[in-house]
Amino acid sequence: MIKCHLSRLMGEKKLKIVDVARETGVNRGTITRLYHETASRVELDVIEALCRYLDCEVGELFEYVNEK
C-alpha cells in the first residue's frame, strides 16, 4: 500500500488543516482526505504544493509499504 505521512508531517510542525489549506491554496477537503488517508488519487499539483509548503520530498510524504 501507499502510506501518506501528511498527518505526521503536520503534527511535527503543529500545523492545522486550515493552515495547510490556506497556505498551499489546496482545497481543505483535499487536505482532509490526505490527512485521513482516504484519498486514492492525487493531483501532481497538490503533491507539489505540499512539498513546497512542508519543505519536504515526495518520498517523505508518500511511502510504499510492502504488504504481502
Next chain:
Amino acid sequence: MIKCHLSRLMGEKKLKIVDVARETGVNRGTITRLYHETASRVELDVIEALCRYLDCEVGELFEYVNEK
C-alpha cells in the same frame, strides 16, 4: 514541479512500456502518460504497482523540483 522518473527507471532496467503494463496490470495508456510525463493526476494504486514492480520507493519515482 513534480518530476516522474519512470522513463529513467525503465531505461536502466531496459523495460518496455508493454512489459510494465502487462506485469503491473496498469493500463498501457497510463504507463505511457507517466513515461512521457503528461500525467497530471495519479492513482495511488498505480504508484503502488510501479513501486512493487520496479522495487523502488515513491521518492525514486517522483521528485519535487523546486523552480522559482
Next chain:
DNA sequence: CCAAAATGTTCTCCTGAAGATCATTATGCA
C-alpha cells in the same frame, strides 16, 4: 457561556485515468 474558528460531512461538477480501438513505427526472422 458564547462567538469564532476548526473540523467533519455531504453534495455537485468536472477532470483525467481506464479501457478499447485504430494507425504508425520498430523489430526479428526467413
Next chain:
DNA sequence: TGCATAATGATCTTCAGGAGAACATTTTGG
C-alpha cells in the same frame, strides 16, 4: 530485403473519485 509481429502513438468514450463549496458539528479561548 520483404513480411509478419510486436510495440508504440494517437484518439475516443466511459466513469470513478478528487476538487470545490456549502452546511453541520465540534473545539477553542476570552
